[in-house]
Amino acid sequence: MKFVAISDTHCRHLNIKLPKGDVLLHAGDITYKGKKDETDDFLNWFAKLPFKHKIFIAGNHDFYLEKEKFANIQSIIPEGVIYLNDSEVVVDGIKIWGSPVTPWFFNWAFNRKRGKEIKKHWDMIPADTDIILTHGPAYGILDTVLNNTNAGCKDLLNTIEKIKPKAHVFGHIHESYGAAKLKGTHFINASVLNESYELINKPIVFDI
Numbered sequence: 001m002k003f004v005a006i007s008d009t010h011c012r013h014l015n016i017k018l019p020k021g022d023v024l025l026h027a028g029d030i031t032y033k034g035k036k037d038e039t040d041d042f043l044n045w046f047a048k049l050p051f052k053h054k055i056f057i058a059g060n061h062d063f064y065l066e067k068e069k070f071a072n073i074q075s076i077i078p079e080g081v082i083y084l085n086d087s088e089v090v091v092d093g094i095k096i097w098g099s100p101v102t103p104w105f106f107n108w109a110f111n112r113k114r115g116k117e118i119k120k121h122w123d124m125i126p127a128d129t130d131i132i133l134t135h136g137p138a139y140g141i142l143d144t145v146l147n148n149t150n151a152g153c154k155d156l157l158n159t160i161e162k163i164k165p166k167a168h169v170f171g172h173i174h175e176s177y178g179a180a181k182l183k184g185t186h187f188i189n190a191s192v193l194n195e196s197y198e199l200i201n202k203p204i205v206f207d208i
Helices: 036-047 063-067 070-076 116-122 154-163
Strands: 002-006 023-026 053-056 081-083 087-091 094-099 131-134 167-170 178-182 185-189 204-207
Touching (some): 002 167, 036 053, 036 063, 116 154, 185 204
Parallel strands (some): 094 131
Antiparallel strands (some): 087 094
C-alpha cells in the first residue's frame, strides 16, 4: 500500500502537488491562525483529493480543532475524511494511531507539559500500531531547530522504541524535513514548508 505524507501546510494546501497513492496522511497544522474558516477551506480541499483514504490530525496552530466541542467538529468532517485525535483507524488491516499533542511551547494548541502530562497520551497508543501519526517528532530524530537543539519528545521516543511501528509520520519542525529509517521504523518529517513558511518541500511517499 502506498502512503503519501504531508504536514504543516498552513493554508498553502491549494499549491501542493501531490503524487498518486492509496492513503494520504496529514500530520497537522492545517491552518495558520487556527480559525474555523481556514479549517473549512482545508477540509473542502482535502475531501476532494483522489485518494482512497484521507487521514489527518491537528497541530499546534489548529486552535479551532482544540477549542470547539467534539460533536461540532465531527459535524464538519466531510464524508471520506478521517480525523484522528488520540484515536485509531484501521485501513486495509494497517493500524494507524493519530495524536495532535506536542510538548509545551508558548501556549499553542494541543500543548502538554513534558513528563507525566504528555506521557499519558503516548501510553494510549496500542502496542500493535503500524503507523504512529503525531504532529511533533520524537526526541533526536528529525527534530533539530535552527539553534541546533532537539525539540522532540523523549517520552514519545520511548513509546516508539517499545512499540516498534513500521512508520512514524510527523511534522512541526519545518527545518528538519526528511526521512530516516532506524531500528526498523521509517521516520518521516513531512513538513512541506521550510522555516520561512515557503512551500519548497515535496510530499514524502512510502510503502507498507
